[in-house]
Amino acid sequence: MEVKDIVNEKNLVYKPSELLTGATFNFCPGCGHGTVVRMIMEIVEEMGIQGDTIGISPVGCSVLLYDFYNIDVIQAAHGRATAVATGVKRVLPEKFVFTYQGDGDLAAIGTGETIHTCNRGENIAIIYINNGTYGMTGGQMAPTTIPGMKTSTSPLGRNVETMGYPLRITDLVAGLEGTYYVTRQSVHTAAAVRKTKRAIRTAFENQKLNKGTSFVEVVSSCNSGWKMTPLQANQWMEENMFPYYPLGDLKANGELIKK
Amino acid sequence: MKELRLMKGNEAIAEAAIRAGADAYFGYPITPQSEILEYLVEQNPEETTGMVILQAESEVAAINMVYGAASTGKRIMTSSSSPGISLMTEGISYLAGAELPCLIVNVARGGPGLGTIQPSQADYFQSTKGGGHGDYRMLVLAPFSVQEMADFVSLGFELAFKYRNPVLILSDGVIGQMMEKVELPEFQPRKTDYEPWGTTGKTPDRERNIITSLNLDALEHEQHNFKLQAKYKQMEEEDTRCETSFCEDAEYLIIAYGASARISRKAVELARAKGIKAGLFRPITLFPFPSKELNEAARNAKGLLSVEMSAGQMIEDVKLATGCRIPVQHFGRYGGVVHAPGEILEALEKLKDNK
Ligand SMILES: Cc1ncc(C[n+]2csc(CCOP(=O)(O)OP(=O)(O)O)c2C)c(N)n1
Numbered sequence: 001m002e003v004k005d006i007v008n009e010k011n012l013v014y015k016p017s018e019l020l021t022g023a024t025f026n027f028c029p030g031c032g033h034g035t036v037v038r039m040i041m042e043i044v045e046e047m048g049i050q051g052d053t054i055g056i057s058p059v060g061c062s063v064l065l066y067d068f069y070n071i072d073v074i075q076a077a078h079g080r081a082t083a084v085a086t087g088v089k090r091v092l093p094e095k096f097v098f099t100y101q102g103d104g105d106l107a108a109i110g111t112g113e114t115i116h117t118c119n120r121g122e123n124i125a126i127i128y129i130n131n132g133t134y135g136m137t138g139g140q141m142a143p144t145t146i147p148g149m150k151t152s153t154s155p156l157g158r159n160v161e162t163m164g165y166p167l168r169i170t171d172l173v174a175g176l177e178g179t180y181y182v183t184r185q186s187v188h189t190a191a192a193v194r195k196t197k198r199a200i201r202t203a204f205e206n207q208k209l210n211k212g213t214s215f216v217e218v219v220s221s222c223n224s225g226w227k228m229t230p231l232q233a234n235q236w237m238e239e240n241m242f243p244y245y246p247l248g249d250l251k252a253n254g255e256l257i258k259k
Numbered sequence: 260m261k262e263l264r265l266m267k268g269n270e271a272i273a274e275a276a277i278r279a280g281a282d283a284y285f286g287y288p289i290t291p292q293s294e295i296l297e298y299l300v301e302q303n304p305e306e307t308t309g310m311v312i313l314q315a316e317s318e319v320a321a322i323n324m325v326y327g328a329a330s331t332g333k334r335i336m337t338s339s340s341s342p343g344i345s346l347m348t349e350g351i352s353y354l355a356g357a358e359l360p361c362l363i364v365n366v367a368r369g370g371p372g373l374g375t376i377q378p379s380q381a382d383y384f385q386s387t388k389g390g391g392h393g394d395y396r397m398l399v400l401a402p403f404s405v406q407e408m409a410d411f412v413s414l415g416f417e418l419a420f421k422y423r424n425p426v427l428i429l430s431d432g433v434i435g436q437m438m439e440k441v442e443l444p445e446f447q448p449r450k451t452d453y454e455p456w457g458t459t460g461k462t463p464d465r466e467r468n469i470i471t472s473l474n475l476d477a478l479e480h481e482q483h484n485f486k487l488q489a490k491y492k493q494m495e496e497e498d499t500r501c502e503t504s505f506c507e508d509a510e511y512l513i514i515a516y517g518a519s520a521r522i523s524r525k526a527v528e529l530a531r532a533k534g535i536k537a538g539l540f541r542p543i544t545l546f547p548f549p550s551k552e553l554n555e556a557a558r559n560a561k562g563l564l565s566v567e568m569s570a571g572q573m574i575e576d577v578k579l580a581t582g583c584r585i586p587v588q589h590f591g592r593y594g595g596v597v598h599a600p601g602e603i604l605e606a607l608e609k610l611k612d613n614k
Contacts, residue, residue, distance in 0.1 A: 050461055051460045054331075054459075054460060064473075066467075066471060070461065071467055072460055072467055072469070073458070073469050073470070074469075075470065076323065076327075077326075077349055080323035080350070083319070083320040083321075084326050086324050087283070087323065087325060087327025087328035087330075088328060088458070090313060091282050091328045091333050092459060095459075095460055112316060112319070113316075113320050113323070116316035
């Protein structure tokens with residue numbers, strides 16, 4: 001048997017979406033961003049909505065989102081992505097509009113925009129990567145950094161007495177009447193990836209229903225920011241992040257899920 | 260059909276926006292310009308022209324909504340007053356960096372800080388020299404009547420699209436709040452053509468459109484800055500506007516814009532009645548500043564008086580324009596106080612006697 005007998009079209013199990021430009025991702029190996037970023041284009045391709053989709057990229061590790069996507073993309077100021085999305089959606093209500101944001105972007109500098117966009121029930125999809133840190137700028141403390149967690153600006157571990165508590169912004173927006181679908185997922189295993197993909201697909205499909213905001217949090221590791229190997233990071237995330245940020249739907253079809 | 264009405268300056272801006280075929284307005288209330296948002300919501304143009312009106316949760320959100328909506332290549336507008344404009348400057352820098360057209364209205368009030376709700380012209384530096392970070396400029400139009408409040412809306416949109424750049428209407432609490440008769444323009448249809456660069460969804464017949472102000476390569480980004488600077492230069496060459504009155508034989512020239520120009524015009528009349536050869540030079544674009552035209556108007560001048568409701572901001576442009584060849588003085592009232600024609604006349608007489 002020769003290599004070409006194995007590596008050929010017939011045996012292909014995975015192929016990147018045609019809607020990815022082929023530009024090399026700038027994400028660190030082991031980081032969840034890459035998985036979510038490619039998955040969004042798979043969904044857009046599967047739904048056949050390339051011509052009807054406008055993405056809003058944030059400030060943070062995914063600031064260069066537009067390099068990877070063969071769709072129209074607007075790059076927003078730090079934290080302002082959902083306000084930018086509001087502007088787009090209001091003048092192009094028939095289009096699919098999504099934001100892609102980190103926790104520093106969405107839950108720190110952009111808290112106001114996030115809450116009010118959700119509260120207005122803007123008919124958009126918000127994809128939110130919670131890696132508990134500011135990845136791009138070198139691993140500083142984020143609002144989502146968990147108690148005791150060491151970062152470059154909490155080198156002794158986050159002290160909740162002086163630095164405050166982690167912000168579960170997803171729980172917060174789930175309580176707002178404007179949100180229609182709110183879920184928390186992860187991408188650290190193949191099964192988790194499939195679930196997240198379904199969640200993001202739902203968020204896109206919901207825009208057709210015009211019922212309000214869809215909010216998908218993805219708890220993700222930041223192995224370089226956390227200073228761990230990818231494997232250690234995933235393990236640490238399961239043991240420490242998930243108890244603080246339990247996975248699963250918080251709101252579906254406009255109804256809060258009772259736990 | 261053109262229509263004659265008695266209106267407040269703020270209402271005239273709002274009505275003119277609907278008539279100009281604007282696609283959307285995003286704003287947040289602040290005195291002395293809240294009537295713009297109020298009037299728009301009351302008129303409900305969403306029903307008639309399809310123009311979207313949305314009250315944002317803050318000026319920061321409003322300008323970023325403008326950024327998003329303007330990215331699609333539509334006619335987008337916002338308005339505020341001084342403290343609100345300060346909040347918008349982040350967004351304005353991004354709009355300029357990403358080369359997005361939009362119309363911003365500042366009905367200015369006295370500062371700094373929360374200041375007063377009375378009219379002021381102390382936002383001149385902020386408007387003409389940047390305000391936000393980076394090397395950028397906005398084309399700044401300064402109306403001095405309710406009529407110009409209305410007229411500058413469609414002109415502002417036209418210039419914004421010509422240059423793919425934010426255009427600012429820098430008004431003040433006097434012009435925003437006073438009532439005057441105004442001839443309203445005819446209704447323009449909303450834009451139906453797409454801008455080739457707009458993010459309206461990538462269709463098979465074109466490349467994807469990216470709106471960004473980011474460029475990690477410094478050399479490339481320098482090229483982008485060269486392009487922006489060339490654009491500002493072009494504004495200077497093609498879209499400088501001003502108005503002169505009694506300048507032909509003027510020995511003493513008042514330079515004033517907006518509300519100050521109206522009051523100064525009266526002062527010039529008073530001066531002429533006293534036999535002083537006074538004239539008024541009114542910049543209409545504050546950026547680009549009408550330097551060439553000022554030099555022309557000041558060819559026989561023995562003294563220049565910059566009249567501003569500020570501690571002296573435009574005077575720097577007056578000095579730059581004239582190369583300090585003619586003595587220049589400043590007369591200003593600060594912090595929300597409006598000058599009286601008589602005190603401007605006094606200042607003019609002092610300027611004359613100092614010679
Ligand atoms: C107004 C402003 N403040 C600060 C920064 C610097 N900055 C760039 S990325 C970033 C943090 C982003 O963190 P997060 O949103 O969690 O995304 P991640 O990089 O972890 O994906 C900061 C503070 C900026 N670009 N703009």
